[in-house]
Amino acid sequence: MRLLLVAAALAATNTLTNRLPEVWYVPLCVVVSALLLAxxxxxxxxxxxxxxxxxxxxxxxxxxxLRRRSGSLIAPASLHCALNGAGYVLAWLAAT
Known part of the structure; x- marks a missing residue:
């Protein structure tokens, strides 16, 4: 059940970030990250x-x-959202 909740949250986030205006990307990722953390x-x-x-x-x-100062093409916020989502799933799987 827990894994299903995490998968559903990540799938919904992926769908919503592709359908909502770009302005909502970071706030949505912050909310979902907080939800997954909780x-x-x-x-x-x-x-x-x-x-x-x-x-x-x-x-x-x-x-x-260091990532911010490097002027990387990958924005730290989007990198954070993508990596943490996968990290939460892996941590959850390892704990169950």
């Missing part, structure tokens, strides 16, 4: 398991800042 925490996955523990957050923030 589902993972509700299921008992720790902050560290999600990569948000005290020992891993600083490294992630440094990586994001």
């Amino acid at each position: 589902l993972a925490r509700w299921d008992g996955i720790s902050w560290s398991d999600l990569g948000l523990g005290r020992d891993t957050v600083r490294r992630g923030l440094r990586w994001c800042e």
Whole structure:
């Protein structure tokens, strides 16, 4: 059931981001990321398991800042949404 909820959220997000105006892309990804994070925490996955523990957050923030300063063609927000969605599914699968 949990995996089905995660898959449904990701499928709905993918569909909506392709149909809604571009202005809604980041807010939608933020809301869905928060929803997936809440589902993972509700299921008992720790902050560290999600990569948000005290020992891993600083490294992630440094990586994001380096990405921003590099002038990469991949926007950090869209990269964040795509990678975290897949990461949540993998963390969920590993925990079940």
